[in-house]
Amino acid sequence: MSYFMxxxxxxxxxxxxxxxxxxxxxxxxxxxLDWASLASTPNLLRGGAVVxxxxxxxxxxxALKRIELxxxxxxxxxxxxxxxxxxxxxxxxxxxxxxxxxxxxxMAGIFLIYSQ
Numbered sequence: 001m002s003y004f005m006x007x008x009x010x011x012x013x014x015x016x017x018x019x020x021x022x023x024x025x026x027x028x029x030x031x032x033l034d035w036a037s038l039a040s041t042p043n044l045l046r047g048g049a050v051v052x053x054x055x056x057x058x059x060x061x062x063a064l065k066r067i068e069l070x071x072x073x074x075x076x077x078x079x080x081x082x083x084x085x086x087x088x089x090x091x092x093x094x095x096x097x098x099x100x101x102x103x104x105x106x107m108a109g110i111f112l113i114y115s116q
Contacts, residue, residue: 002066008081012056016049
């Protein structure tokens, strides 16, 4: 169960990063500086990112009760990296041989850390 919480923590972090990316792609001309803009799409996405980061923090804290820090942190960050890499691939971002090799190295590292 702790490893599942760790996986969810990494997923929350990746999701928050994706929300921030999408919010940043909305043209500045669509944003206003008044009270009504607080409920605008970019601000809602940023608020969702804050909630996702908060949920990830809580899940990570719960996972740390049973998993050593030297194992938990690399796994959580590796999961987030791979999920964001996958999002980029699905979103049409270019993937070089270097980036693909990097993703394979991250997966190998996760495997080696998890298999201790």
